[in-house]
Amino acid sequence: MIKYKPEFRESCIEIFKSNLPKYFAEEELAQFENFLDDEIEENYYVIKIEGLTVGCGGIFLDKSNDAAGLSWGMVHADYHHKGIGKFFTQYRIDMLKKTYPNITFKIETSQHTAGFYEKRGFKTVDIVPDGFSNGIDKYTMEMEFIGTD
Template identity: 40%
Template structure:
């Protein structure tokens, strides 16, 4: 059974374990402190997906100043659960939450070369690529999804 629910402070270690399991292919080790700080201080919506009581995915979104642009934040799936539809479930839940906010015209995100094709499947378009933008061997792909108004 799979459950999607809001992040709770007690989920911190499990979310950091997801990050660690996806390092160094999807995240550079230098990003861990930023992710931990984000978990500790962010007031933006963040979700976790549980399967059989274990957190197997997490990710959130933020509404940027001005209220017409949203961004996807810190999405990840347990390394041993890749390819099982969790990324799709997490992305869909976040996009549904964003679409429920009136006035959002676009969604921004940055990801790596490893997952840009996944997000392109949702209609995200690449606007910039920075080689090694996240760290050695992890390019930063800035992408935008235009939403119908």
């Protein structure tokens, strides 16, 4: 796990593009680029394997809604089904629990990955058909976590 730096931008965009059109809509690319250029969070990371950037993702805190969550998490399509996403997602969930205890965790994802997040403790609270794009439904999912000291 390496903290994101601008030199990882192009690799992250390639990871995004490798997941088109199933996991992301083409029109989301501009949003992702804007995020990398102007809205990057303190807790955004990349995963490197043998010198290659194969994944990226982070966590966020939305003070206006008193929620925290997972942001722009993805693994290059060539590295799907190797356990990287599972490991990286759990790492970020553990980071959420440590950094923002006693707050609701949120994620927006699609029908293609909702089951993946359900296995990690998220529950679907809203579904918007074609919410991201034609054929890509928007699932809003939450996880309640009450920290213990």
